[in-house]
Amino acid sequence: MSRLPRSPIIEMADGAGGKASRRLVEGTIVPLLGDAWKGTLADSAVLDIGPGRLAMTTDAFVVRPLRFPGGSIGELAVNGTVNDLAMAGAGPVALVAALVIEEGTAVETVEAELRALGEAAGRAGVPVVGGDTKVVEHGKGDGLYVSTTGLGRVLEGVALGPDRVREGDRVLLSGPIGDHGITILLARGEVDLEADLRSDSRPVWPLVRPLLEEDPGAVRWLRDPTRGGVASALNELARDRGLAVVLEEAAIPVREPVRGACELLGLDPLHVANEGQFLAVVAPGAADRLLDRLRSIPGGEGAAIVGTLREGPARAVLAETPYGGTRIVDLLEGDPLPRIC
Amino acid sequence: MRHIDVYRNSDLIAGLLGRIRRQVDPARTYRIMEVCGGHTHAFHRFGLPDLLPSNVELIHGPGCPVCVLPRGRIDQGLAMAEEPGVILTAFGDMMRVPGTLGSPLRARASGRDVRAVYSPIDALRLAEANPDRRVVFFAIGFETTAPATALTVLLARRKRVENVSVFCNHVRIVPALEALLAPPGAGLDGMIGPGHVSTVIGSLAYEFIPRDHGIPVVVSGFEPLDLLQAVLLLIERINEGRADLVNAYRRAVPDGGNAAALAAMDRVFEERDSFEWRGLGRIPWSALRLREEFADLDAERWFPPPDAGDGAPDDSPCGRVLRGLMRPTSCPLFGGECSPEHPIGALMVSSEGACAAYHAYRRGEPAAT
Incomplete structure (x- = not known):
């Protein structure tokens, strides 16, 4: 086991570029990343990745609390970024991570998140090839921020984008929504509610890839409904494509604790964040087959066809209620705020 | 959720809709006010207005406590946050509501x-955890939320916490309804009585409406079956010319109200002789303030306002919407100058606001009067 930094808390010196920095990086960070670490500690990673189209994305993670049922910031930092790659039809090839640590944060907190990051990278099958660590003064950060940048290779034959979406296409949802957002809300302890619920944080590439391989031409558009939830993701599609997305409310999978918490807090599950689900717009003729395929994959059992692209009203998302009425599903305005009465 | 799902049963809803359609007289219109902003949102959230016959007109009422608060009171609360050492706490609903500044x-x-809090008790806890700070709770709401404020004041007194105070903006629903129904009135044929506030004040509080104003009132819950049942009961009564009071929300609303909550309110609050309402003007005896005995916990005595209220009458479109004289979609500002991103009035931001409901759920509908 390598030597740990001398103090149980992170100090400014750990980020100053001197001996303490080196001890933190070489003694703590690199060993804790385990097998996922494929870097060299040089200024840049050099990758030999051959021909084909690449996808690249970056994401900053500032979640509070750092750990919550079903995940933590380190795990989220990997899954969030590889999922963004997956939404471009790309499998992850390499990841770099930057940590911004607040002075005074327990070293064991940082260690736990690095372990989580390494394990998540292992599960997602993506090597970590570089990184950076900064320490900011006490009170200038929220313990730990993590930013990751990912590089992915786009599967051959895949062409995704709002311009490929047609009237009549179906909307496929990979599983129950709202688990992550409600888990975080409850984990903050600001609401006096308890529920048996875990974040859905996971890499979705193992679910997306078989769909793309099954019928690359039939998958038109992919999106992970993270912040702002399904409503925001579909509103962007409706706006970009100039069509209407009509959801069948009763078909949208929502777990009971999420439904209950949303009822109590006055939230719409369609506005609540997810970290392990995706939306796919697929050709109408292939929808049932792709749904069956998705449901046959472990983790895809809860998938459902939840809506249809229609000509109008243009640029709107509608939900058909189980009673035959319809309502607009709008973008979320600001943070989800609880209602008072 | 099973206790809620029974009130969302599609077959029962279809049955009720059928009965409503059979009862409705096509030769007339039915102007029904849902007093409570929560009812407005529930109607739209479940897509019910589309399913009602077109001559049943739903008119939202003044039952959104954030929306009826004049901007001067918001400015006054925000001025308190400028004072050294103050932590201003408010319900999440208040956070995006614009004052003049x-x-x-x-x-x-x-x-x-x-800071946003979920309960006034959180403000008290915050004060206990920060003895060197002064915590102000921006209290709003009808009698629905007033008991929680009252209990917090009593608890603060019992625990001898001195660094917490209440900026009291609690209002009373009955004087507001009296003002709304006073001549010339809003031309209503019936009223869906508010749900949540009635759990505290009881359904009998509305007896004066059928008696003095000759229209039926049905106190209702918030689920699709509740709302449609209330509409059906009102249509039957309107057809028969029968003005009476029905408590159709007995699972939550006792006829006489919640005695313990009313007692706590009475212990802590007294009526203000007059209070300014957005859109409705000054209404006598329509709001509450802390009794003299609790003056040390009254934010208005910690920070006396520079001037009394904003006396100018409110002739903004918000006022007309609040009085049921204009539909949100008929407002010239709706969706353009005034939107949830850039709200001009609280009606557009509050989770109970009629304009927010129309913007969220029914933006595309043609403007009607």
């Missing part, structure tokens, strides 16, 4: 210590 959220972004 911006919202609590904007005050927070500019460095004031403004």
Whole structure:
């Protein structure tokens, strides 16, 4: 086991570029990343990745609390970024991570998140090839921020984008929504509610890839409904494509604790964040087959066809209620705020 | 959720809709006011207005406590946040509501210590955890939320916490309804009585409406079956010319109200002789303030206002919407100058606001009067 930094808390010196920095990086960070670490500690990673189209994305993670049922910031930092790659039809090839640590944060907190990051990278099958660590003064950060940048290779034959979406296409949802957002809300302890619920944080590439391989031409558009939830993701599609997305409310999978918490807090599950689900717009003729395929994959059992692209009203998302009425599903305005009465 | 799902049963809803369609007289219109902003949102959230016959007109009422608060009171609360050492706390609903100089959220972004709480008790806890700070709770709401404020005041007194105070903006529903129904009135044929506030004040509080104003009132819950049942009961009564009071929300509303909650309110609050309402003007005996005995916990005595209220009458479109004289979609500002991103009035931001409901759920509908 390598030597740990001398103090149980992170100090400014750990980020100053001197001996303490080196001890933190070489003694703590690199060993804790385990097998996922494929870097060299040089200024840049050099990758030999051959021909084909690449996808690249970056994401900053500032979640509070750092750990919550079903995940933590380190795990989220990997899954969030590889999922963004997956939404471009790309499998992850390499990841770099930057940590911004607040002075005074327990070293064991940082260690736990690095372990989580390494394990998540292992599960997602993506090597970590570089990184950076900064320490900011006490009170200038929220313990730990993590930013990751990912590089992915786009599967051959895949062409995704709002311009490929047609009237009549179906909307496929990979599983129950709202688990992550409600888990975080409850984990903050600001609401006096308890529920048996875990974040859905996971890499979705193992679910997306078989769909793309099954019928690359039939998958038109992919999106992970993270912040702002399904409503925001579909509103962007409706706006970009100039069509209407009509959801069948009763078909949208929502777990009971999420439904209950949303009822109590006055939230719409369609506005609540997810970290392990995706939306796919697929050709109408292939929808049932792709749904069956998705449901046959472990983790895809809860998938459902939840809506249809229609000509109008243009640029709107509608939900058909189980009673035959319809309502607009709008973008979320600001943070989800609880209602008072 | 099973206790809720029974009130969302599609077959029962279809049955009720059928009965409503059979009862409705096509030769007339039915102007029905849902007093409570929560009812407005529930109607739209479940897509019910589309399913009702077109001559059944739903008119939303003044039952959104954030919306009826004049901007001067919001300014006054935000001025308190400017005082040294103050933590201003408010319900999440208040955070985006604009005063004349911006919202609590904007005050927070500019460095004031403004925090959203879920209950007034959280403000008390915050005061206990920060003995060197002064915590102000921006109290709003009808009799629905007033008991919680009252209990918090009593608890603060019992625990001898001195660094917490209440900026009391609690209002009373009955004087507001009296003002709304006073001549010339809003031309209503019936009223869906509010749900949540009635759990505290009881359904009998509305007896004066059929008696003095000759229209039926049905107190209702918030689920699709509740709302449609209330509509059906009202249509039957309107057809028969029968003006009476029905408590159709007995699972939550006792006829006589909640005695313990009313007692706590009575112990802590007294009526103000007059209070300014957005859109409705000054209404006598329509709001509450802390009794003299609790003056040390009264934020208005910690920080006396520079001037009494904003006396100018409110002839903004918000006022007409609040009085049921204009539909949100008929407002010239709706969706353009005034939207949830850039709200001009609280009706557009509050989770109970009629304009927010129309914007969220029914933006595309043609403007009607």
